[in-house]
Amino acid sequence: MAATTQGTIRTAKGEGETVGIALLGFGTVGAEVFRLLGENADAFAHRIGGPAEIRGVAVSNVGKKPRPGVPQELLTDDARALVARDDIDLVVEVIGGIDYPRKLVLAALRAGKSVVTANKALVAAHADELAEAADASNVDLYFEAAVAAAIPVVGMLRRSLAGDQIQRISGIVNGTTNFILDAMESTGASYEEALAEATRLGYAEADPTADVEGHDAASKAAIMASLGFHTRVKFEDVHCEGITNITAEDIEAAEQAGYSIKLLAICERITDKEGKEAVNARVHPTLVAKSHPLASVSESYNAIFVEAEAAGSLMFYGNGAGGNPTASAVLGDVVGAARNIIHGGRAPGENTYANLPIASFGEVRTRYHIDMTVNDRIGVLAEIANAFSTNNVSLRTVRQEDGDDEARLVIVTHSAQEQLLADIVDQLGALPDVLAVNSVIRLGS
Ligand code: NDP
Ligand code: HSE
Numbered sequence: 001m002a003a004t005t006q007g008t009i010r011t012a013k014g015e016g017e018t019v020g021i022a023l024l025g026f027g028t029v030g031a032e033v034f035r036l037l038g039e040n041a042d043a044f045a046h047r048i049g050g051p052a053e054i055r056g057v058a059v060s061n062v063g064k065k066p067r068p069g070v071p072q073e074l075l076t077d078d079a080r081a082l083v084a085r086d087d088i089d090l091v092v093e094v095i096g097g098i099d100y101p102r103k104l105v106l107a108a109l110r111a112g113k114s115v116v117t118a119n120k121a122l123v124a125a126h127a128d129e130l131a132e133a134a135d136a137s138n139v140d141l142y143f144e145a146a147v148a149a150a151i152p153v154v155g156m157l158r159r160s161l162a163g164d165q166i167q168r169i170s171g172i173v174n175g176t177t178n179f180i181l182d183a184m185e186s187t188g189a190s191y192e193e194a195l196a197e198a199t200r201l202g203y204a205e206a207d208p209t210a211d212v213e214g215h216d217a218a219s220k221a222a223i224m225a226s227l228g229f230h231t232r233v234k235f236e237d238v239h240c241e242g243i244t245n246i247t248a249e250d251i252e253a254a255e256q257a258g259y260s261i262k263l264l265a266i267c268e269r270i271t272d273k274e275g276k277e278a279v280n281a282r283v284h285p286t287l288v289a290k291s292h293p294l295a296s297v298s299e300s301y302n303a304i305f306v307e308a309e310a311a312g313s314l315m316f317y318g319n320g321a322g323g324n325p326t327a328s329a330v331l332g333d334v335v336g337a338a339r340n341i342i343h344g345g346r347a348p349g350e351n352t353y354a355n356l357p358i359a360s361f362g363e364v365r366t367r368y369h370i371d372m373t374v375n376d377r378i379g380v381l382a383e384i385a386n387a388f389s390t391n392n393v394s395l396r397t398v399r400q401e402d403g404d405d406e407a408r409l410v411i412v413t414h415s416a417q418e419q420l421l422a423d424i425v426d427q428l429g430a431l432p433d434v435l436a437v438n439s440v441i442r443l444g445s
Contacts, residue, residue, distance in 0.1 A: 007164050008112030009138050012344030013089070017152060018051045019338040020087045022105060024058045024079050025094035026067055028202040029118055029145070031183055032068065032327035033092060037334070044331075048338040051432040056082040058095075058133040060177060083108045092330060098208055102126055109133035109141065114341060116333040118145035118326055119140035121210070124235040127226060131350050140340055140347045141396035142333035147220045148173050151318045152332070156306070157227035158348050164307035166228040170266040173220040175203045175300030175321030176211035177243050177263040182298045185253050185260060191246075203300045203321040214242035214283040217265045225267035225281040228306075230354035233267075239282040239361035246285055250439050257399075257410070260295040261289040261441065270359045278359035287369050288441045362419030367396070367443040369412050370425060375433040376407040384434070387427045388413065411444065 007068065013019070021037075023030055034054060037044060045051045057070055058079035060229040068074060076082055083091055083104055093107040093115060095101050108115050110133055117123065123130065123143050134141040147153045148171075157166070172178050176198040183194035189367055198204050203211075210216045218238040225233035254261050270278050288295045293315065297303045302320025307313050319325030323442050336347055352435040374380050381398070388395055393416040413421060429437050 008110065010089075010112040010341075012340075013050065013342050015342060016050050016052050017342060019048065019341050020055045020089045021052055021334070022056050022058065022079075022082045022085070022088045022091045022108075023054050023094070024082070024101070025096070026038075026057050026059050026070065027094070027096075028323040029094040029326045029330065030057070030092075031067075032323040033094065033330050033334075036249045036327050036331055038069065038076060044335065047335050049342040050337070050338075051339050052090075052334065055087055056085070056226070077376065079104055080107065083113070084111065089113055090334065090337055091115045091147065092334060093119055093122075094294055094330065095119070096121070098122050098125055099185055105130060106133050109139060112137045112139055114140040114142070116142045116330055116337055118330055119144070120146035120216065120219040120223060121235075124222040127223070127234070127350065128232060134349065135141060138346060140337045141349070142337055142347060143223070144360040145326045145329035146335050148304060148316075148318070148320040149175070149322065151302055151316045151320060152329070153224065153267055153303065153304055153316060154227065155332075156316065157224065158350070161228075161306065161308055161311065162348070164311050166306060167269050167309065169224050169228050169304065170264055170305040171304035171316075171323070172262055172294060172297050172302050173224075173265045173304065174211055174214075174217040174263055175302060175319075175371050176205075176208060177214075178213070178297060178302070179203060179300045181243060181246070181251070181261055181263065184246075185249060185255060186298070188248075188271055190248075198300065201300070202323050210240050212244050214263060217263060217283040218281075221265040221267055221281040222263040224265070224304075225279055226352065227350060228267060229269060229279045231279050231350050231356040232352045233281050233358065235326050237281060237358045239280075241283070241284040243285055245439075247439075250371075250441065253410070253439075254287055254441070256334050257287075257369075258290050259369075259443075260290060262288045262294055263286050264288075264294075269356075270363065278357045278363075278366050280359040282361055282364065285445060287441050289353070337419060362417065362422070364418045365415045366418050367413050367415050368421045369410070369441045369443050370428070371438040371440075372409045372411070372428065372434055372439060373436040374407055375435065376405055377433070380433045381409070383431060384409070384411070384428060387424050388430070391424055393420060393424060408438075
């Protein structure tokens with residue numbers, strides 16, 4: 001082992017030597033990682049080139065809950081001390097949160113220990129700092145489980161598509177919100193009932209606000225955009241709207257019009273009129289046509305589309321949340337990192353050489369579906385159409401349902417700049433004959 005000013009460089013172990021693992025967290029994910037690594041110990045030893053042994057399990061409170069199958073002497077509530085132990089080569093962080101795991105992960109990397117984490121919030125907020133620490137110590141930082149759990153999105157972007165030029169990544173990357181929206185649409189469950197069930201099934205974050213407000217999907221979008229466009233995209237660069245404003249009426253109206261409402265993460269390479277490239281990443285509820293494959297992604301499943309210059313369109317589908325699927329991704333990373341600890345070498349890291357500017361959400365082109373209640377009298381439609389035409393935005397469809405003195409008007413626009421559409425909605429809201437703008441939902445994937 002050699003200490004440098006920035007980190008600690010460890011020498012490779014030899015074939016057959018044991019890799020000592022610290023498991024930080026024994027919740028939904030950690031418990032499954034522990035179980036699967038124990039049950040398949042021989043297979044893991046063959047795949048790695050030596051046994052992988054969990055030498056300590058950190059939890060918040062050792063006596064708080066039963067930890068089936070975990071010898072008492074492995075348990076500790078002092079994660080820092082566990083990470084610092086000399087017999088630990090690899091740290092698996094499945095605690096969650098940002099500040100505390102950041103300290104633990106940095107301490108591990110600086111001490112020359114590779115890290116596997118499922119923590120998208122941490123990676124999206126501190127990727128630069130973590131990558132620098134891993135580089136300085138020449139160790140691995142793996143985070144496959146951070147995006148869409150069992151679907152190998154990170155490996156695909158980091159390795160498989162490293163030779164291609166990615167144009168767009170879009171999809172459903174949060175299992176909890178997909179579960180909620182699907183249950184509201186297919187069973188008529190209330191938002192609250194569906195959220196409680198998603199939490200019970202272990203899909204939701206410790207604080208489900210991160211799911212329903214879109215923050216979890218935004219972290220994943222930041223990670224995907226960074227890897228896909230070789231540009232650092234941070235959590236705060238991602239425009240984020242969650243599903244808390246989506247009502248049963250919105251779901252029903254979408255259904256009647258032939259759409260499903262999905263929370264999509266969209267990462268795009270945008271080229272302006274002068275040919276200058278930029279990157280945009282965003283998360284918002286989106287109307288997806290029932291005929292589109294994303295509309296049939298049900299329960300907590302995730303699906304991701306990648307459009308690349310040479311590969312064309314690719315779609316990835318699978319389990320995006322839950323203990324077992326997430327443990328699968330974590331353990332794939334454990335095998336990769338442990339192999340490198342035994343044989344030497346490192347996994348391909350991130351490369352942000354392109355360093356493209358981040359385009360603001362206002363610059364993005366979208367289509368709007370606007371649902372309004374208006375006075376049912378002559379001239380109202382012309383007044384409303386005028387707000388669009390004076391701003392040079394064309395309408396795709398206009399549908400009216402008559403009430404007594406009021407009418408419901410549903411307008412679908414053609415593609416236009418987001419900021420322009422947002423301004424038009426403000427103008428509509430100020431018209432005396434527009435009694436309410438009931439909902440504004442973007443269209444398309
Ligand atoms: P849980 O809340 O189920 O488990 C968290 C674990 O961390 C618990 O064992 C808890 O201890 C422990 N812990 C909390 N604070 C500390 C602390 N200060 N020191 C030591 N241990 C602590 O979380 P999940 O397993 O669901 O998620 C873990 C990570 O995986 C998160 O980053 C999450 O975003 C990510 N992830 C989760 C997925 C999922 O479907 N659940 C999918 C993909 C990623 P105790 O048991 O004592 O409470
Ligand atoms: N809470 C997350 C979700 C877990 O619902 O998708 C998987 O990252």
